[in-house]
Amino acid sequence: MARTQGACDRHFFTGSSWESQTSKICCDCCTLGLKTASLGLSCELPGLQLERQCSSTAKTCCEEPSNTKPAVGVVSTRPPETTTSCKDANCSQLCVGAGECTCHEGFKLKRDGVTCEDVNECQTGSHNCSSESVCVNTEGSFHCWFSCHPGFTLTDEITCKDIDECEFGIHNCEQNSVCINTAGSFHCQPKNSCGEGYTLDATGRCIDFDECLITKVCGNHVCVNVVGSYRCKCRAGFSFNNVTGHCEDINECRHHARLLCSHACENTEGSYRCSCIPGFTLAHDGRNCDDINECLAGMHNCGDGQVCVNTEGSFHCQRLVRCDPGYQLTDSNSCQDIDECVLGTHNCGANFVCINTPGSFHCNTVSCPRGYHLSADGTRCEDVDECQTSEMCGGHVCINLEGSFRCECRTGFMFNTISKLCEDINECTHYPGRLCAHKCENTEGSFRCSCSTGFTLTRDGRDCEDVDECENKPCSQECTNVYGSYQCYCHRGYQLSDNDGITCEDINECALPGVCSHNCINTPGGFNCTCPPGGYTLSPDGRTCQDVDECAAETHTCSASEICFNLQGGHRCFNFECPTNFRQATSGSTGNASAVLRCVKSCRLLDLECSHNPTHIITFTVISLPTSQHLKEPEVIALLRTATAVKPANLPDQPDVIFEILDSDEQNSFDVIKDSQDGLIVGLICQVKPILGPKELMLSVVIKYVQLGDVYQQNIMNIHILV
Structure with missing residues (x-):
């Protein structure tokens, strides 16, 4: 940008704010190098404290100035063409006089006499930049790019501010001296004496000296005292120069001419003045x-x-233009036709009508079209006022038109251009679904909204809102409002009537199957279950009859010599006795499927027959079975345990167990299946056929312990079965 004489402050780089600022600094540094080369100075830029990257960029642009293409000022030598107005001149900026082109300040006219080009003040030397700054050309103007001396920093584009080395601690003063800041530098002052800007107080300490007490130290501007020095606060239109220490006039025209004045800008002391070009x-x-x-x-x-x-x-x-007869001159110096018919300067007689023509007129015989009639003098056609005829629009407003009429229909009607009548608008069909929330009914000139059952019309006459039917208590018990209707429901134990859907009727739960295990008594809204008297009690669920175990509760009627066996709804007393040569080992009741009497062999001395009897234990047991008509698979009713281990197949001499049914009241209804549990042989007494009760059966099963084909011991199980 700098090599093409462009302005570095243009937005020629589109990126982040950091990248844009870096590109501008690079451009400004290149401009500094170009300026140095044009002045014939050393490209090493002695005396300027520049950052390394900026110094390298400036040196490169200074040593290779041949890549630049400076603008060449051209003065128009072509005599201006003769034109009659600026309209024909096609000037790029300004036009004065009889078509003479001129340019704004900062521009000059090119050789074509109409186009303006920028004046490069930096090349022509017409700028006013100081020696501490570099001139940078801009479109129509220029600005001065400042470079601060060592000890100063640039706060904006034009102001150098002193760096206070004492405040930032970047001085090298010893401990026995004090740092005193100066413009662009600092110095170390021994602690027993004061430097410039300071004075000794009564105690011998160095204190700040208020330079603002000195008259006119800042001229007509405001003096502000600072520690060790002072600064001038300039009036509007001035800026403080940190190098000279004075307030200098701001040349507003140099920096903001295009914004301040539309034509020419003239700088004044502390301000500026605008002026205009001729015309x-x-x-x-x-x-x-x-x-x-x-x-x-x-x-x-x-x-x-x-x-x-x-x-x-x-x-x-x-x-000045002269017009032919029948025309007149206008303010724009052009000829315009005179309408003799409008002005009444024609000579058409009765029954003729005047027709205007360019520059003249002619008279035509009057023939009035429909909607017009001949005037009284017979010279023109006059409009017929159809609205004078009563009921022309059928009660609506009649508006007369030139050669016709129209009816301005009342709201809800529409004019039919064919029949010339106002016809009712069926709003319901014209705007379906947009007028009424539910139902729309057309009326003469309007419409009426209505709602479906369960809804009522709102105040706007269009929307429908739900009716809460439950407020009128239509249900015999409970009511729930639903959108557009309502729903009745009943308390527990009641149901809605199928007749009206609002009355709650008692549910006869007792008519339902399986409600109570025994007897059911219906009550309003509920029911009660009862059990047969004696032998049963109602369970906590309130429905099932639970058997009373009289044996466990010791409420039975068995004698001391009898054994109690609990049954559903009652109990039985059994009197079992051990056979000869057997004695009672245990007796009692442990449920409805347990051994109630256990007899073991007990032989008298030298009773060989008793001793040789292989039967050692006889057990009497009572079990209860439910009556059944169908039995899908064998059902285990009792378990016979042994202490004999399961015989391995490769050890035929090991003890074994054989189960046999000795006697049964129901032939082929029972069977014993040999099985094993936990490595021991067990017998499973199974019911294999259904048995219909009530009845009592006896079943005897023998358990034989054999070894090498001989029975060395056997036990007998006598089962009393209640079906």
Whole structure:
């Protein structure tokens, strides 16, 4: 950008704010190198404290200036062409006089006499940048790029601020001295004496000296005391120069000319003044320029037979036009047709109508179209006012039109251009679903909304809202409102009537199967279950009859010599006795399927027959079985345990067990299956056929212990079965 004489402050780089700032600094440093080369100075830039990257960029641009293409000022030598107005001049910026092109300040006219190009003040030396700054050309102007001396830092684009080395601790003063900041540097002052900007107080300490007490130290500006020095606070239109220590006038025209003045800007002490190019006058705001109308102000030089025409910034003289008969001259110096028919300057007689033509007129015989009638004098057609006829629009508003009429229909009606009548608008079909929430009914000139059952019309007459039918208590018990209706429901034990759907009727739970295990008594809204008297009690679920175990509760009627066996709804007393040569080992009741009497062999001395009897134990047991008509598979009713281990197949001499049924009241209804549990032989007494009760059966099963084919011991199980 700098090599092409462009302005570095343009937005020529689109990236992050950091990248944009870095690119601008690079451009400014290159501009500094180009300026150094143009002045014939050393490209090493002695005396300037530049950052390393900036110094390298400036040196590169200084040593290779041949890559730049400086702009060459061109002055137009072509005589201006003769034009009659600025309208024909096609000036790129300004036009004055009779079509002469000129440019804004900061631009110059090119050789074509109409195009303006930028003046590079930095190349022509027409800038006013100080020796501490570098001139950078901009479009129509320029600005000075400052570079601060050592000890200063640039706070903005034009202001150098002193670096206080004492405040930032970047000095090298010893402990026996004090750091005193100075403009662009610092110095170390022995602690027993004071430097510039300080004075000794009564105790011998160095204190700040208020330079603002000195008259006119800042001229007409405001003095602000700082520690060890002072600074001047400049008035509006001035800026403080840290190098000179004075307030200097700001040249507003140099930096913001295009923003301050529309034409020319002139700098003044502490301010600026705007002025205008010829053909314009300064507006009341003191900044913009208004065109001078030389024609109205009498400032033109147009002669006889000419008319003055104002232009932007100038005027031109135009030859006066003479019009033919039937035409007249307008303010724009052109000829316009005279309408003799409108002005009444024609000579058409009665029953004729005047027709205007360019520059003249002619008379036609009157023939009025429909909607018109001949005037009383017979010279023209007059409109017929159809609205004078009563009921022309059938009660609506009649509006007469030129050659016709129209009916302005009342709301809810629409004019039919064919029948010329107002017809009712069926809003319900024209706007389906948009007028009414539910139902729409057309009426004469309007419509009416209605709602479905269970809804009522709202105040707007269009929407429908749900009716809470439950407020009127239509149900015999409980009511729930639903959208557009309601629902009745009943308390527990009741159900809605199938007849009306609102009455709650008692449910006869006792009519339902399986409600109670025995007897059911229906009650309003519920039911009660009862059990047979004696032998049963109602369980906690309130439905099932639970058997009372009289044996466990010791409420039975068995004698001391009898054994109690519990049954469903009662109990039985059994009197079992051990056979001869057997004695009672255990007796009692442990449920409805347990041994109630166990007899073991007990032989008298030298009773060989008893001793040789292989039967050692006889057991009497009572079990209860439910009556059954169908039995899908054998059902185990008792378990016979032994202490004999299961015989391995490869050890035939090991003890074994054989189970046999000795006697049974129901032939083929029972069977004994040999099985094993935990490695020991067991016998499973199974019911293999259904048995219908009630009845009592006896079943005897023998358990034989054999070894090498001989029975060395056997036990007998006598089972009393209650079905």
